[in-house]
Amino acid sequence: MRSREAARTFSDEQAAIRRARAYVAMYVRRGKLRPGRCELCGDRHVCPDWDDPGKPLAVRWFCPAHRREHLADTAAARQGLEALRREFAAIGELPTAVLAGLHEAALRGLDGTGAEPGTLRYRLALQFAYRALQARQPL
Numbered sequence: 001m002r003s004r005e006a007a008r009t010f011s012d013e014q015a016a017i018r019r020a021r022a023y024v025a026m027y028v029r030r031g032k033l034r035p036g037r038c039e040l041c042g043d044r045h046v047c048p049d050w051d052d053p054g055k056p057l058a059v060r061w062f063c064p065a066h067r068r069e070h071l072a073d074t075a076a077a078r079q080g081l082e083a084l085r086r087e088f089a090a091i092g093e094l095p096t097a098v099l100a101g102l103h104e105a106a107l108r109g110l111d112g113t114g115a116e117p118g119t120l121r122y123r124l125a126l127q128f129a130y131r132a133l134q135a136r137q138p139l
Helices: 004-006 011-030 064-092 096-108 122-137
Strands: 047-050 058-060
Touching: 011 047, 047 064, 058 096, 064 096, 064 122, 096 122
Parallel strands: none
Antiparallel strands: 047 058
């Protein structure tokens, strides 16, 4: 059994989560870490979860039902982030004149109060301007 387990291969993310689980289990066994209550409902029957498995002691505790919800929300956020990355990659491939127009619109901001380049307000305004451009003339 151990040889079969040792021969298994895992993605980097899976390996990091396995290490974090083992780390937390050892700390719980030694009494250095006690499982808390569910962050959302206060239930005592909890499962560990990590925003960053590279920091195993920064554990969050959820009951099984809320952990499933949390994992689904996290997966949806990752998919949205990937879509946003693809969208920004497409923006970078536009002609210079179109990019300049999008940049000007983003600098004005969504509400006309302005936005500094590199800020979240700027990125949101840039995304909004790009989507408006797509609605006017499909690329």
